[in-house]
Amino acid sequence: MRNIFLFIRRYFHLLLFLSLQGFSIYLIIHYSRYHNSIFSGITNEVTGKVNQQFNRVEYYFQLKKTNDSLVKANAKLYNKLKADFELPDSTMHVFIDSLKTDSLEGYRKYTYYPAKVVYNSVAAQNNFIVLSRGSAQNIRTGMGVIDPNTGVVGVVTDVSTDYAVVMSLLHKDSHISGKLLKGGETGTLNWDGKTPNIISLKDIPKGAKVAKGDTVISSGFSTSIPKGMMIGIVEEAVPDKGSSNFLIKFRSAANFYNLEYVYIIDNKQAEGIKTILDNVKKKTQ
Amino acid sequence: MNTLVKNIIRFALFILVQVFVLDKIHLHQMVTPYIYYLFILWLPFRMKRSWQMIIAFALGFTLDSFRHHPGFHAAACVLIAYIRPFLVNLMIPQEGADTNYEEPSFKSMGGFLPYFIFTGVLTLIHHGWLFFLEAWQFGNIWYFIVKTLLSTAVSLLLILITELLFARKQSFRTNTA
Numbered sequence: 001m002r003n004i005f006l007f008i009r010r011y012f013h014l015l016l017f018l019s020l021q022g023f024s025i026y027l028i029i030h031y032s033r034y035h036n037s038i039f040s041g042i043t044n045e046v047t048g049k050v051n052q053q054f055n056r057v058e059y060y061f062q063l064k065k066t067n068d069s070l071v072k073a074n075a076k077l078y079n080k081l082k083a084d085f086e087l088p089d090s091t092m093h094v095f096i097d098s099l100k101t102d103s104l105e106g107y108r109k110y111t112y113y114p115a116k117v118v119y120n121s122v123a124a125q126n127n128f129i130v131l132s133r134g135s136a137q138n139i140r141t142g143m144g145v146i147d148p149n150t151g152v153v154g155v156v157t158d159v160s161t162d163y164a165v166v167m168s169l170l171h172k173d174s175h176i177s178g179k180l181l182k183g184g185e186t187g188t189l190n191w192d193g194k195t196p197n198i199i200s201l202k203d204i205p206k207g208a209k210v211a212k213g214d215t216v217i218s219s220g221f222s223t224s225i226p227k228g229m230m231i232g233i234v235e236e237a238v239p240d241k242g243s244s245n246f247l248i249k250f251r252s253a254a255n256f257y258n259l260e261y262v263y264i265i266d267n268k269q270a271e272g273i274k275t276i277l278d279n280v281k282k283k284t285q
Numbered sequence: 286m287n288t289l290v291k292n293i294i295r296f297a298l299f300i301l302v303q304v305f306v307l308d309k310i311h312l313h314q315m316v317t318p319y320i321y322y323l324f325i326l327w328l329p330f331r332m333k334r335s336w337q338m339i340i341a342f343a344l345g346f347t348l349d350s351f352r353h354h355p356g357f358h359a360a361a362c363v364l365i366a367y368i369r370p371f372l373v374n375l376m377i378p379q380e381g382a383d384t385n386y387e388e389p390s391f392k393s394m395g396g397f398l399p400y401f402i403f404t405g406v407l408t409l410i411h412h413g414w415l416f417f418l419e420a421w422q423f424g425n426i427w428y429f430i431v432k433t434l435l436s437t438a439v440s441l442l443l444i445l446i447t448e449l450l451f452a453r454k455q456s457f458r459t460n461t462a
């Protein structure tokens with residue numbers, strides 16, 4: 001027993017060093033996407049407050065860009081107004097209502113919540129965005145995030161009472177499924193951790209027709225991001241010699257360098273889909 | 286100024302500068318400028334080694350909280366805090382310089398070269414370990430080496446500018462207990 005104490009006293013610094021080092025590496029490895037401990041809630045709240053203070057200053061420098069993107073978004077919405085379209089003459093047309101429910105009482109599938117970006121990084125290998133809207137303002141983990149011009153930004157991974165942390169597309173664990181608008185083939189998005197705004201799309205077979213300038217949209221397979229949101233424009237597509245797939249690199253539609261406002265998408269049916277999937281999993285086990 | 290107060294202010298300033306100035310600069314994907322760990326290099330000579338490591342962990346963890354993935358910077362900071370005393374012993378020129386002066390600087394370490402080696406080696410170790418932990422998940426050896434060397438060069442340049450801009454007064458302490 002005495003020897004143990006002597007040993008500890010003698011190698012105290014080394015032991016302290018090793019234990020601190022071990023704890024750090026434990027944090028790196030065991031930090032999962034969906035952990036939601038009280039601890040991370042507190043750190044998010046504190047860093048969120050600091051970030052918000054700083055953002056108040058930085059916001060003024062970005063006003064011009066923010067304004068431009070909002071004008072663009074507005075123009076897009078104006079173009080969708082019913083008043084802009086002339087209705088076809090439908091007097092001879094017979095409508096058959098196939099809906100069993102009362103179609104006049106439309107039900108909502110998606111709600112868009114606006115949120116301000118208070119912290120954003122692109123230079124790290126795993127990038128996050130912090131939004132000033134949290135669980136107190138109806139935000140839950142797993143919601144999708146888009147920029148004002150419907151470019152996909154990421155998915156909410158962590159929520160505290162007033163702030164939400166978003167894992168952006170520029171994160172190695174971000175695996176959102178994307179789809180080629182022209183051919184309809186779906187693949188998985190993957191970021192190699194090097195150039196911001198350039199993301200690769202995997203699992204597209206060589207049979208697909210891909211060319212520079214093609215559009216990549218969201219597939220709508222996940223409950224986070226609705227179908228048809230803009231993800232990016234293909235920059236280069238090279239057939240991979242080692243497999244039967246293409247190596248596709250595309251430029252993201254959302255510019256991660258200057259995000260100011262984003263929209264968080266609340267899928268009202270997410271809960272329902274999740275319970276069905278859980279039931280299926282239980283049955284197959 | 287009291288050493289404790291001075292170091293608390295430094296801690297906050299270094300973290301704020303790192304998070305809100307340097308992290309916002311996107312020089313190149315290969316170059317990540319870092320300066321916050323200069324706080325650890327500037328800790329007093331006479332501080333206990335265990336305290337140095339605990340404070341270094343706190344510094345790294347604070348920066349990690351802003352990056353939302355804890356562990357990376359904490360590990361690198363603890364490593365340089367552990368190695369620092371060995372390097373100080375190697376680089377201190379004459380007997381008792383570490384008791385005559387308060388903290389490492391050009392003056393207390395006896396010239397430009399020893400201090401430069403001191404900061405250079407610790408910067409290289411910090412960046413190497415940090416990028417190793419990150420690259421371990423991406424796995425590309427050349428990317429890792431080039432990134433470490435380039436970032437070290439930029440960080441050393443930043444440290445040099447900091448030292449020239451903010452000259453620290455280092456009074457010679459004659460009668461130290």
